[in-house]
Amino acid sequence: MTLIFAHRGSSGTHPENTMISFQEAKRAGADGLEIDVQLSRDGEIVIIHDEKLDRTTNGTGYVKDSTLQEIKSYNASHPFGKHYGRTEIPTLIELFDWLLGNDLLCNIELKNGVFPYPGMEEKVIGLIRSYRLEERIILSSFNHYSLVHCVRIAPELETAPLYRDGLYMPWVYAQSIGAKAIHPSIKAAPDYIINSAIRAGMKVRPFTVNNENRMEELIRIGCSAFFTDFPENAVKLRQKYK
Structure with missing residues (x-):
C-alpha cells in the first residue's frame, strides 16, 4: 500500500x-507526517x-538568532489565522509527546543546508532514542x-536523501551513503x-504531490509513499484502490 505523508502536516x-x-x-487518515527542524539560539529543537x-509567523529574522522563549511568542498561524486563531511554533519534544498517543510515522527533515547547526543530529537522535x-x-x-553522519552515529535509523534534480540510478547512490529510501522531487x-x-x-517517497492525477498514478504503480499538502484528498483517492 502506498503510504501518505502529510507535508508539514x-x-x-x-x-x-x-x-x-x-x-x-x-484526523484525515494520513499514515505519517513530514516536519522540518532547526535550532533556536539556546539550542532547542523547533519545528x-x-x-x-x-x-x-509575525516574527522577523533568523530562527537561529531567537531564543525558544522569543520563538514561542510569535504567531505561527499565517496564512490561516482568520480560521484557526493563534498557534505557536512547536518544539520536537511537544510533537514527540503527542506521537506517543498515536501510531503515525514521522519524517524529520534536518534543515541544515544553509546553516550547519553543529550538534543538531546528535540532539535529534538523542530525543528519538529517549522516546523510543x-x-x-x-x-x-x-x-x-x-x-x-546520522548513519554513523545511529545505524538503526532510516535515512533518505532529498534531491530535486535527476540522478542517474539514484538507488545506487542512496545505498552508497547507507540510506534505505530516496525522497526525490516529483519532477x-x-x-x-x-x-x-x-x-x-x-x-521511494516523492515530494510534494498535490495533483490528484499524479497521486492516483503513484498509488496505481505501488509507489512506497508520497508527501502531500492535502492528505485528506490523497486518502480518499487511495480508498478506490483497496
Whole structure:
C-alpha cells in the first residue's frame, strides 16, 4: 500500500508545521507526517521550515538568532489565522509527546543546508532514542553529509536523501551513503525511476504531490509513499484502490 505523508502536516488547509496541522493530518487518515527542524539560539529543537521567521509567523529574522522563549511568542498561524486563531511554533519534544498517543510515522527533515547547526543530529537522535521512536522515524535532508553522519552515529535509523534534480540510478547512490529510501522531487521521479528503485529494494517517497492525477498514478504503480499538502484528498483517492 502506498503510504501518505502529510507535508508539514495538512499544510494546504492549516498552518504548516504546527500542532493544528499535525492533528488535522491524523484526523484525515494520513499514515505519517513530514516536519522540518532547526535550532533556536539556546539550542532547542523547533519545528519550522524556513531559516527565517518572516513567511510563516509575525516574527522577523533568523530562527537561529531567537531564543525558544522569543520563538514561542510569535504567531505561527499565517496564512490561516482568520480560521484557526493563534498557534505557536512547536518544539520536537511537544510533537514527540503527542506521537506517543498515536501510531503515525514521522519524517524529520534536518534543515541544515544553509546553516550547519553543529550538534543538531546528535540532539535529534538523542530525543528519538529517549522516546523510543526509532521504528517510526525517518531522517531526511538535502545535506547528504549530515545524513552520512546520522548513519554513523545511529545505524538503526532510516535515512533518505532529498534531491530535486535527476540522478542517474539514484538507488545506487542512496545505498552508497547507507540510506534505505530516496525522497526525490516529483519532477525528478518518473515512473521508471520509481519502479527501478523499488525493484532494487529502495523505498521511494516523492515530494510534494498535490495533483490528484499524479497521486492516483503513484498509488496505481505501488509507489512506497508520497508527501502531500492535502492528505485528506490523497486518502480518499487511495480508498478506490483497496
